[in-house]
Amino acid sequence: MLIEIGITGDDAEAELRSLRDWLADEPDIRRHTQITLAAAEPEPGDMGSALDLIKLVADEGFQLANLAIAYAAWKATRSRRSNVSVRRDGEPVPLDEAQADGPGSDQAAPGEQD
Numbered sequence: 338m339l340i341e342i343g344i345t346g347d348d349a350e351a352e353l354r355s356l357r358d359w360l361a362d363e364p365d366i367r368r369h370t371q372i373t374l375a376a377a378e379p380e381p382g383d384m385g386s387a388l389d390l391i392k393l394v395a396d397e398g399f400q401l402a403n404l405a406i407a408y409a410a411w412k413a414t415r416s417r418r419s420n421v422s423v424r425r426d427g428e429p430v431p432l433d434e435a436q437a438d439g440p441g442s443d444q445a446a447p448g449e450q451d
Contacts, residue, residue, distance in 0.1 A: 338394075338395040338399065338425060338426060339392065339393070339394055339395075339425070339426055339427075340370075340392070340393040340395060340401075340404065340423065340424070340425050340430075341377075341390050341391070341392055341393075341423070341424045342356065342390065342391040342393070342421065342422070342423050343377060343389055343390050343391075343421070343422045343423075343424075344356065344389075344419045344420065344421050344422075345419065345420045345422075346417075346418070346419040346420050347417060347419075348417075348419075349389065349419065350389070352415070352419045353374065353389065353390075353391060354374070355411070355415075356391060356408070356411055356421075357372060357374055357391045359407065359410070359411040360372055360391070360393070360404075360407055360411075363403070363407045365400070365403045366393070366399075366403055366404060366407055368398070369395055369396050369398045369399035369400075370393040370394060370395045370396070370399055371393070371394045372391060372392070372393050373391070373392045374390070374391060374392075375389075375390045375391075375392050376389060376390065377389050377390045401425070401430075408421070
């Protein structure tokens with residue numbers, strides 16, 4: 338499974354590096370994924386930026402709910418709001434909606450609905 342996380346807004350690259358470091362410190366995520374910083378594919382005519390994506394290549398033991406919990410914990414430490422987008426195998430994942438009620442809610446994690 339390939340998960341791509343993008344951040345836009347003020348200091349997007351610094352925020353991206355902060356989230357990448359946070360995720361790398363989470364044992365369950367570190368154990369089941371390879372985490373890299375990468376540049377997104379630029380639109381035709383655009384040059385693109387240096388680093389604007391976190392890529393996680395996950396193995397079969399990875400639980401997307403762990404990513405939602407880690408993201409929620411990281412987000413709680415941020416003083417400013419950044420726009421975060423998540424794609425799993427090329428499809429958008431509504432990560433904000435999944436963690437809105439916090440850990441332990443009855444809501445399913447992204448991509449784990451019935």
